[in-house]
Amino acid sequence: MTKAWNRHVTHAEEIARGPGFRDLRDRIIELAAPQPGEVAVDVGSGTGLLSLALAAHVDQVWAIDISPSMADYLRTKAASAGLDNIQAAVASAVSLPLVDESADLVVSNYCVHHVDEDDKRRALHETMRVLRPGGRLVFGDMMFDLALGDLRNQLTLSSRPRSARCCARAPRASCDWRRTGCASRSATGSAPRRRTGGGRRSPTRDSSTST
Numbered sequence: 001m002t003k004a005w006n007r008h009v010t011h012a013e014e015i016a017r018g019p020g021f022r023d024l025r026d027r028i029i030e031l032a033a034p035q036p037g038e039v040a041v042d043v044g045s046g047t048g049l050l051s052l053a054l055a056a057h058v059d060q061v062w063a064i065d066i067s068p069s070m071a072d073y074l075r076t077k078a079a080s081a082g083l084d085n086i087q088a089a090v091a092s093a094v095s096l097p098l099v100d101e102s103a104d105l106v107v108s109n110y111c112v113h114h115v116d117e118d119d120k121r122r123a124l125h126e127t128m129r130v131l132r133p134g135g136r137l138v139f140g141d142m143m144f145d146l147a148l149g150d151l152r153n154q155l156t157l158s159s160r161p162r163s164a165r166c167c168a169r170a171p172r173a174s175c176d177w178r179r180t181g182c183a184s185r186s187a188t189g190s191a192p193r194r195r196t197g198g199g200r201r202s203p204t205r206d207s208s209t210s211t
Helices: 002-006 009-016 019-032 049-054 068-080 117-130 151-155
Strands: 039-043 060-065 086-090 103-109 131-142 174-181 184-190
Touching: 019 049, 019 103, 019 131, 039 049, 039 117, 049 060, 049 068, 049 086, 049 103, 060 068, 068 086, 103 117, 117 131
Parallel strands: 039 060, 039 103, 060 086, 103 131
Antiparallel strands: 131 184, 174 184
């Protein structure tokens, strides 16, 4: 899988420039409501369509992608744009290089349908693991059932989108499916809030895993 994505950086960049991808990116940012001072994680960041836009709203963006070539391309784009708050890291969606409860926001744009069915639940557990109490999760992806596979069941415990709940580490997390275009939908969720205090944590799980 990694080698395949390394070979398709240019193709991925051309696709990301299409109106469908950009419209969904804008909708994800709208739903996520990023704020100054926050740490955001972009899972499956590709060439940076979502990460670059997020960087204007938050203090730090962790751009996670399985392809070293994608990460290198994103770094070049960030440098050209004068953005120094994007940290590109080569990692899998099922093993994010961040410590528990270190991110305020986790987003993803057209990545989930590339994740193997057996890994979808693991990836969702990872997003909930790194989210701080009260943190937000927004995934945008294809609306076709074949592409989404069993993700709806992984994300929700209810067949009613408006009252759905995330099926992940945090049992009280909320989740909601929304159609965002003719061929896309978004899933929004949040981690439960901790009742007692606790300071903000440094994002990195291990400095050797970041690039």
